[in-house]
Amino acid sequence: MLSILQEIWQLILEMSVYLLFGFLVAGLLKYYISDRYIKKIAGKGNLASDIKLSLFGIPLPLCSCGVIPTGISLFKSGASKSSTTAFFISTPQTGVDSIAVTYSLINLPFALIRPIVAFLSGILGGFFVRLFTKYDKKSTTSVLTEVKPKVAQGKISFSDSMRYAFIEFFDDISKWLSIGILLAAIISVAIPAGFFSNYIENQFLQMILILIASIPLYVCATGSVPIAAALMLKGLSPGAALVFLMAGPATNMATITIIKKVLGIKTLAAYLLSISLGAITSGVIINNFFPADWFSLINHHSTHQHQLLPIWLEFISAIIFLMLLFASFYRKFYAKYLKKHKKINPQNKFDMSKINVSSLKPEFQPNTIIVEGMTCNHCKANVENALKSINGISNVEINLENGHVKLDGSNYSFSEIEISINELGYSYKGLINN
Numbered sequence: 001m002l003s004i005l006q007e008i009w010q011l012i013l014e015m016s017v018y019l020l021f022g023f024l025v026a027g028l029l030k031y032y033i034s035d036r037y038i039k040k041i042a043g044k045g046n047l048a049s050d051i052k053l054s055l056f057g058i059p060l061p062l063c064s065c066g067v068i069p070t071g072i073s074l075f076k077s078g079a080s081k082s083s084t085t086a087f088f089i090s091t092p093q094t095g096v097d098s099i100a101v102t103y104s105l106i107n108l109p110f111a112l113i114r115p116i117v118a119f120l121s122g123i124l125g126g127f128f129v130r131l132f133t134k135y136d137k138k139s140t141t142s143v144l145t146e147v148k149p150k151v152a153q154g155k156i157s158f159s160d161s162m163r164y165a166f167i168e169f170f171d172d173i174s175k176w177l178s179i180g181i182l183l184a185a186i187i188s189v190a191i192p193a194g195f196f197s198n199y200i201e202n203q204f205l206q207m208i209l210i211l212i213a214s215i216p217l218y219v220c221a222t223g224s225v226p227i228a229a230a231l232m233l234k235g236l237s238p239g240a241a242l243v244f245l246m247a248g249p250a251t252n253m254a255t256i257t258i259i260k261k262v263l264g265i266k267t268l269a270a271y272l273l274s275i276s277l278g279a280i281t282s283g284v285i286i287n288n289f290f291p292a293d294w295f296s297l298i299n300h301h302s303t304h305q306h307q308l309l310p311i312w313l314e315f316i317s318a319i320i321f322l323m324l325l326f327a328s329f330y331r332k333f334y335a336k337y338l339k340k341h342k343k344i345n346p347q348n349k350f351d352m353s354k355i356n357v358s359s360l361k362p363e364f365q366p367n368t369i370i371v372e373g374m375t376c377n378h379c380k381a382n383v384e385n386a387l388k389s390i391n392g393i394s395n396v397e398i399n400l401e402n403g404h405v406k407l408d409g410s411n412y413s414f415s416e417i418e419i420s421i422n423e424l425g426y427s428y429k430g431l432i433n434n
Contacts, residue, residue: 007185009318011105011226016317018104019222022097026061027165029096047126050086053079054122057091058115061169062378067091068258070378072425081133081267082126088259089275090122092249098221102245105229109294110238113286114245121246121278128270164377166324167331172376173220174328180223187230197235206240207283211276214247216256221249238295239283246279254375258425332401367407369417373426374400386420404432 053074062070067088075084094115103111200206219227227248228241251272260268286295374380380398383405387396392412398405407417414431421428 003189004182004185007188008181011181011184012321013314013318015101015104015226016321017314018100019097019321020317022061022095022100022222023165023170024162025059025096025100026169027161029059029061046080047123049080049083050123050126053083054086054090054119054126057087057089057122058094058118059096060091061095061097061165062091068255068379068425070382072258072262072382072423075262081263082129084263085129085259085267085271085274086122086126088255088271089125089250090118092255093118093121093221093246095221098225098249101222101225105225106232106241107295110242113242113282117242117246117278117282121250121274121282124278125271125274128274129267132266132270133264167328168377170324171328171331172378173222174325175332176218176220176223178223178325180219180226184226184230187227188233191230191234193233194235196231196237196240203237203239203287204284206237207243207280210236210240210243211247211279214244215251215272215276216253217248218252218254219248221245224248237283237287238292239285239287242286243279243283246282247275250275262423262425367409368432369405369407370429370432371398371403371405371421371426372429374398374403376400379426382424383421383426386424387417390416390420403429 057067071084071088071091074087075081079087099111099114102114196206200209224245228236228244231244232238232241256268256272259271263271371383374383377400380400384396384398387393387405387407390412393407393409395408396405397408418428
């Protein structure tokens with residue numbers, strides 16, 4: 001147990017400076033690049049639009065759950081299936097935070113090759129979508145495109161961008177980042193050195209096994225790095241580690257389900273094929289056609305190159321990171337505590353089939369709904385923006401923990417609400433009486 005704790009502290013000490021830097025840049029990206037701008041350059045289903053969205057997705061701090069509502073919102077705003085798929089593939093594989101951590105825990109070549117591979121695999125995904133499906137501009141008018149938001153969504157303030165980076169975004173990945181660090185520590189302690197090279201010597205077989213395990217797995221781009229580093233220390237080939245860094249963050253069962261539901265089975269097939277083919281091809285290339293020392297992992301217990309950083313800077317950064325982590329867990333625990341002690345009486349739930357909502361006066365209209373499927377602050381923001389764009393709704397308050405959405409306003413259409421929520425990939429579950 002003590003060895004695992006020492007390993008956890010060593011990992012945190014090495015990655016905290018770069019992780020905090022990555023969060024800072026994530027906040028700056030949020031400040032300078034708005035979602036509206038990304039939608040504006042989404043394009044119309046050709047190679048150029050695929051390149052744009054794949055490229056724009058690389059630095060964005062969106063994990064594979066956060067990319068779902070953003071990608072669907074792009075699609076509903078006019079982006080093609082191919083461009084949306086390119087965004088779905090490239091975005092969760094990397095981000096400024098994960099690139100910085102890759103540099104700190106593995107090495108510079110790996111940090112450079114990750115965004116390149118993510119970009120190319122996104123373009124490959126767009127190509128397969130165009131190959132498998134005939135591009136057809138969405139003819140069904142969406143609530144999101146029909147009604148313009150009444151509230152101007154201008155550039156957020158700098159303080160809001162920092163709050164996003166170090167609170168909202170941090171909250172979204174804190175759980176999975178912690179799991180990644182813990183698993184990396186356990187692997188380092190429990191698995192003997194040279195395990196993969198001794199027992200699974202075939203590097204191609206390593207990549208296939210890692211790919212099969214990674215596709216249904218949920219792991220964020222940053223949380224995958226310490227796991228990959230620990231596996232490489234135990235003999236996993238650089239190519240297989242790259243497969244894990246690609247397929248782990250880019251795919252999980254939730255993303256697969258949503259893509260099938262919104263974009264169709266052919267697009268899902270193109271999505272999985274491009275990730276699998278891109279990951280295996282990239283792994284084979286770096287294992288066989290690049291100098292081995294480019295991807296050799298220097299044991300972080302030895303004279304690691306990044307120890308050139310002052311020890312005081314590493315220590316202070318580690319303390320700040322731990323404080324942010326504890327604060328994040330406290331917020332989540334507190335929210336769950338409130339949920340547990342402020343339960344709504346099930347008798348107060350309304351059966352939509354038995355209520356003629358249009359006949360209710362505005363002042364008596366139920367104004368709290370249940371939405372299932374929201375898992376992060378990106379989900380929350382997308383549902384909030386979609387509902388605010390519906391006529392009659394003046395304000396929206398969302399409790400992410402229990403899925404309760406409080407609506408202020410009158411004479412709004414519940415059918416539009418249901419359509420809008422379902423189009424984003426979530427589930428509208430009806431009304432709750434306040």
